[in-house]
Amino acid sequence: MNFSGLIDNFGPLTVAGLAQGAIIALFALGYTLVYGVLRLINFAHSEVFLVGTYACLIIWGWFGLDQNSARPDFGAMLGYMALGLVAAIVVSGTVALGVELVAYRPLRRRNAPPLAFLITAIGASLAISEFVGVATHRNQRGVPPIIQARTVITIGNTHITNLQILIIALALVMMFVLDRFINGSRLGRGIRAVAQNPDSAALMGVNKSRVISLVFLLGGLMAGIAAVMYDLKIGVTKYDAGFLLGIDAFTAAVLGGIGNLRGALLGGLLLGVLQSWAAGLFGSNWLHAAAFVLLVLILMFRPSGLLGESLGRARA
Amino acid sequence: MSDTAVATEKPKTSFRGSGGVRGWFGRQPGWVRAVVALAAAALAFLLPYVGDIPLIGPQLITEGIDWPSALFNMSYYVLLALGLNVVVGYAGLLDLGYVGFFAVGAYGTAILTSKDSVLYSHTGWAWLAAVPVALAATMLAGLILGWPTLRLRGDYLAIVTLGFAEIIRIVATNTQTFRGDRGFTGIPHPPGTWNGKVIFGVTDAIPYFWLGLVVIIAVIFGVRNLDRSRVGRSWLAIREDEEAAEIMGVRTTKFKLWAFSIGAFIGGLGGVLFAGEQGFINSSTFVLQFSILVLAGVVMGGSGNMAGAILGGALISYIPDRLRGISVGGTDLYEYRFAMFGVVIIIIMILRPQGLIPSRRRAMELKDRAKEVAPL
Incomplete structure (x- = not known):
């Protein structure tokens, strides 16, 4: 245990944790949205994220960028960022819709037991990550330096980089937009209605199938953004990247109260910071173990997560 | 009467x-x-010789891996599926970290017997002597997991069990005592000689498969009797409606803990056998995908039904092993084994959502529910 290490580096660890937590939070939204509506763990969501991490790399690759390229100037950077984000969002969204169509819809028609959905999702997750694994020869792929991390704010020994600010800000903005969409728009009202009571919603004229597709799509969009942020922050991606971060994201969703959008944000940021602190205290090998111990402790006292289950305020 | x-x-x-x-x-x-x-059961014992059947036999056996070894792999997968079936199928507790118990069983054996163990100067036991201690340790692990999770339902339970398995793996990877990737070598094989020759050697996997089969049959009997007793009825009640069960006087706490520790015990048996056959274990065996695979096997076979769990457990081991060594147009299908396996899982579940061999009671429930639901 390295207490002095934690205390000396408290600021940097916290900021790094917040940035990681912002990515986890965006990723966790997919789990929480689907759970809120279908009451199912969308196990394949980790692969929705994974294809996002590759989609933007492939687009950047078309422009001849690889990890050894020189850093582009500001205008080009903006263009590449926009292209990468669009590519990741489109591909992740499409894959999310595809997963719903292949692994969920046929079972829903047959009114299968909940475990069956979990297993088809596991099957989809396995198939996608393994195909990516085979296609990339299980090698990791480097990310071109679109944005060079550079310190912009210094408080004491805490150096906050432009990348960290970008990630946290983007996550907060997306959360706000999504929250407004769910709570303020007509489509969002449909989502909340189905989350509250699927049968009544269907009787009131809500198209349940369309709402479910929409929910998968929204989760996919958020995962796509998280994927680009992940690429820029970590610098490499690999076929199992989705699975590993997916565990964190799912943990975060549960921590905040699965099915609850604001819970996902809180859970994600909290988990990121806690993991970062745990890495400082026990060494980075132990970060996941510490996070899980904490999760168990929190669930012992609040069995349905910090903010409780509800999609938006529909169930409150 | x-x-x-x-x-x-x-x-x-x-x-x-x-x-x-x-x-x-x-x-x-x-x-x-x-x-x-x-x-x-007798036919199952003859499985190692299935390759000798004309025409069909050579199609069934695995090409890229020694057939008896593949059978032994199937036997411990089947054991794990049977154990997980108790937890998920009977008691309805979604456990995503079942590999944790497999790991505790294997590590319990290793640390008591291997020469790499820190305890070697005190213990250095034979395989058989380590078995009861390792199994007691897994049952204890089952209780340790069960206790804090009693209040949790469904998916919260799933993430905590997943975390439990990850913690075990991380501890095994990062502590000196459990040796991480270097692992434990020289774990002794099960004892016994026949006509002056050692039964459980290194080259021939058939005795290990038979040993696994004996254990499987014993487990089937044990679980079948439990299922038909008060314990089994309590599990069923908990699975269907925990609140109602509690109100009707079922001691849910006690029977949930029973389910966890019996499931853990069976998983531990698998681990003990695995360690005894391999003679070497390290932390990279006990990854999370392993538990997910076993869960897929149980549900694919038919959750809540032992015949289904056995079939599912055998399939999750057999399909990838069978694909090994087959090449189509220059690419080895083994490379694609898990990808194809994922696709197979989806197809099976879409065609038979209740599993390949569903529990009769479950199948009836499903029929009832299908009548109730309005088409989407």
């Missing part, structure tokens, strides 16, 4: 009405069923 007679009579008649092979089996008198079961 008459009360119990009436109580056992009713469900049987409803099962006997059903058609197919299982309907026929249910209608036979006890001795016929016993003979059929014994014959099936």
Whole structure:
């Protein structure tokens, strides 16, 4: 245990944790949205994220960028960022819709037991990550330096980089937009209605199938953004990247109260910071173990997560 | 006396009405069923020689891996599936970290027997001596996992069990005592000699498969009896509606802990056998994908039904092993084994959402529910 290490580096660890937590939070939204509506763990969501991490790399690759390229100037950077984000969002969204169509819809028609959905999702997750694994020869792929991390704010020994600010800000903005969409728009009202009571919603004229597709799509969009942020922050991606971060994201969703959008944000940021602190205290090998111990402790006292289950305020 | 007679009579008649092979089996008198079961067990013991059957045999056996070894792999997967079936199928507790118990069983054996263990100067036991201690440790691990999770439902339980398995793996990877990737070498094999030769050697996997089969049969008997006892009925009640069960006087806490520790015990058996056959274990064996695979096997086979769990457990080991060594157009299918396996899982679950061999009770429930639901 390295207490002095934690205390000396408290600021940097916290900021790094917040940035990681912002990515986890965006990723966790997919789990929480689907759970809120279908009451199912969308196990394949980790692969929705994974294809996002590759989609933007492939687009950047078309422009001849690889990890050894020189850093582009500001205008080009903006263009590449926009292209990468669009590519990741489109591909992740499409894959999310595809997963719903292949692994969920046929079972829903047959009114299968909940475990069956979990297993088809596991099957989809396995198939996608393994195909990516085979296609990339299980090698990791480097990310071109679109944005060079550079310190912009210094408080004491805490150096906050432009990348960290970008990630946290983007996550907060997306959360706000999504929250407004769910709570303020007509489509969002449909989502909340189905989350509250699927049968009544269907009787009131809500198209349940369309709402479910929409929910998968929204989760996919958020995962796509998280994927680009992940690429820029970590610098490499690999076929199992989705699975590993997916565990964190799912943990975060549960921590905040699965099915609850604001819970996902809180859970994600909290988990990121806690993991970062745990890495400082026990060494980075132990970060996941510490996070899980904490999760168990929190669930012992609040069995349905910090903010409780509800999609938006529909169930409150 | 008459009360119990009436109580056992009713469900049987409803099962006997059903058609197919299982309907026929249910209608036979006890001795016929016993003979059929014994014959099936005897045939299972002959599986290592299946390759000798003309025409069909060579198609069935695995090409890229020694067939008896593949059978042994299937045997411990089947054991794990049987154990997980108790937790998920009977008690309805979604456990995503079942590999944790497998790991505790294997590590329990390793640390008591291997020469790499820190305890070696004190212990250095034979395999058989380590078995009861390792199994006691897994049951204890089951209780340790069960205790804090008693209040949790469904998916919260799933993430905590997943975390539990990850913690075990991380501890195994990062501590000196459990040696991480270097692992434990020289774990002794099970004892015994036959005609002056060691039965459990390194080259021949057939005795290990038979040992696994004996353990599987014992587990089947044990679990079947539990399922038909008060314990099994309590599990069923908890699975269907925990609140209602509690109100009706079922001690949910006690029986949930029972489910966890019995499931853990069976998983530990798998781990102990695995360590005894391999002679070497390290932390990279016990990854999370392993538990997910076993869960997929249980649900694919038919959650809540032992025949289904056995079939599912065997398939998750057999399909990837069978794909090994087959090449189509220059690419080895082994590379694609898990990808294809994922696709197979989806297809099976879409065609048979209740599993390949569903529990009869479950199948009936599903029929009822299908009638209720309005088409989407």
